Amino acid sequence: MSAPTEEVLGTTRREGKRLMDLWWQEMTEAVQTGRPTAYVFAMGSMAELLRTFDFVLNFPEITSLQIAVRGQSQAYIQTAEDYGFSPDVCGYVKADVGLQLRQGEHPYGKVPRPSLVVTSNVCNTYIKWSEFWEHLYGCPVFVMDLPGWRGRDSADLNGETFRNDARYVLGQLRELIELCERITGRRFDLDRFREHLAEANRMAELYNAVCETNRHIPAPFNAVVEGVTYQGIAHLYRGSPQGSRYFQQVLQEMQERIRLGMAAVPDERFRLVLVGTTCYSHFRRFVELFASWGGVFVHSTYMVFAGGGFLPGFVYDLSRPLESFAERMVAAAYWGYTGSMFYQQDWLDEVVRRWHVDGICFHGVKSCRTVSTGLPDVREWMRVQRNVPGLFIQSDLVDPRLWSDAQVKNRVDAFFEALAAHKATTRR
């Protein structure tokens, strides 16, 4: 028997907030109890493995984002710049440096110091960021090196390149396990690890099912509004039953919204994809600029690379947990992370078709060369090769000094005017 409508609608928001609060509570408590905390990153967090050792997981990208959403990033960034960081360094890094230099005092709670840092190389800045903590706290830093997409050599998941990469990652996983055992004094529990993998499998399937619901016209959620919460919960609760339960509820709610014909953006007129990230220091404004034209983001590369690399079909083979974990990490690095950030044209092509997209917004952010460097080129490629209109705007993730409202608004408005004309001629 399904739950009554009023119970289903709005669950996502309530439950998302509850889970977020719970995470902050856990972090703040760890400051007192000294429970081991691992600092990890969204892309390649190794959450399934670290959970097996009961680490509290701090995601500094999320804490930096939240500082910006609370409108306080400027002050934190300034602290980092006073310490010596250049105005041209990633704002996520600087917001966190500001946070660490304030002894972890965050608008939402307190951040414990790291007992361990696990970083992937999917963003090279992750490594430099980790080195800051290494200098400040002398904590161990483990780089989980995930070789990325290398064109046709990585297309074959039975090929020599994939096998070489997977062997390397498996070897590193064993080294990471040893390190975790040393830090926590616990033995690695393979059965527990398997349970976390099983939960991640469930989450991945549900996450993709949720993304699929947005193929519906009108779209039941906005990929840059609700989508950001989904990404957050997917990180914080990856591999845990609460995480899978949450996505079960989200899926139910989306199905209910579709049944009732509810749209994320009332009077939906334009269906968009976001390539890159949004601007958190002007989050509401960013969304409003598009929504006021009836523009809804039905998908984003952000939901792929910052959503855990859960590509359709993502599944761990539970009969060979470690080996399979290594293989999935490599595949995620190929397709989910580096593929969707550096070679997104094929993915875009498919999404434009399947999600009935009218246009693409490419948002370059100064903080993030990882995501933004070649966006003007992809925009041009999609326009010339696929006749899909694109808008390119620039600001930042978290640095409010880089938001130029009039400029962004002018470009967005001009884009929608052109999009309306394009839509009329192509009858998309």
Added chain:
Amino acid sequence: MDDLERIFDDLRALVEDPTFPAVRRWLTENPQGKVVGSFQVFFPEEVAHAAGMLPIKIAGAGGTIQVRQADARIAAFVCSIVRSSLELALSGRLDFLSVMVVPNICDAARNACGVWVRSFPHMRVETLYHPHNAASAHAVDYLTGEYRRIGRILEEIGGRPITDEALRASIALFNENRRLLREVYRIKREAPWLLSAVESYLLVRSAGLMPREEHNALLRRVLELLPHRPTKKQDRIRVVFEGGFCEQPPLDMLAVIQNACYIVDDDLMIGLRWITDDVPTEGDLWRNLADSYLNRSSYSPVQRDPRKPKAEMLLRRIRESGAEAAIVAAAKMCEPGLEEQVHYSRALEAAGIPHLVMEFEETMTVFEQVGMEVETFAESLLFQFA
């Protein structure tokens, strides 16, 4: 004009010529030859050489060209070397490249590799993933496999297998090149008045712009002539210049610095000097290359190796070169360089080593400010050490 001056004039002309004249000459002599470009920092050029190809270094264009087309393809807040390297290709100046390899040094370069892939469908563009977990017991195995992958690509494009015999000969050739460059750096350290910073830079940079056989001959000739140079030792401060691992400071900026200081060591074009000892020519040669990258090598902000903490490595470079101070530079918009600069300057501060922090861009043309800063810095130190 004496021999040395003529050589350095020619080298300067070569380094500042965006048409790659030595490559074009090689192609005239080897009409079937293929050229492999590699972006900063390190690429095992021996592999390309053993495949019968000419490996060259793509390290930006300095201020020698106008960047137009690349600006339409790359976001505004990206360093200059990424844009100007792309511009070289978009403007047809690299039309001789059959293969372009971009190592995974940083976010901007990896992402820009995607732009190259989309822009040049007829060129083979590859990202080379060097290990960032250099201390892992599995890194050498992995990198051996990755180098073999690159080897397979070059075999396919070059149309001939890379035999052990060829690879051994190529490694020996490049070992010799690195040995000669180490000799250049020994002179810089021991008798910096014999060789200016600009001249030593030209000697290194040109290695990536011409066939290594020629470059070795050139280095031998220079090393023969240098001890006889009539230049006299002057009372100048001895500094290490750090921050030239990727984007290159303009030659005139080095000239301004050398007016006030002796640069006794640096990380300029470190990729061409990355391997610090001979690569063994016995056993599994691919493995030897991988092992040398990881275990017989220098350091840079874009390689993570906990066995070589970068600030400590810089302090060592200063100590071993007998420098009294350091210039810690970073290229504008260079995320890893700017981040490392913070740690470098704090470590120098803690060690009580005087240092000057600066930012540069390869396209800079005005150096009064830099000149003034360096002069003031050097004078204050001369006074202090007097």
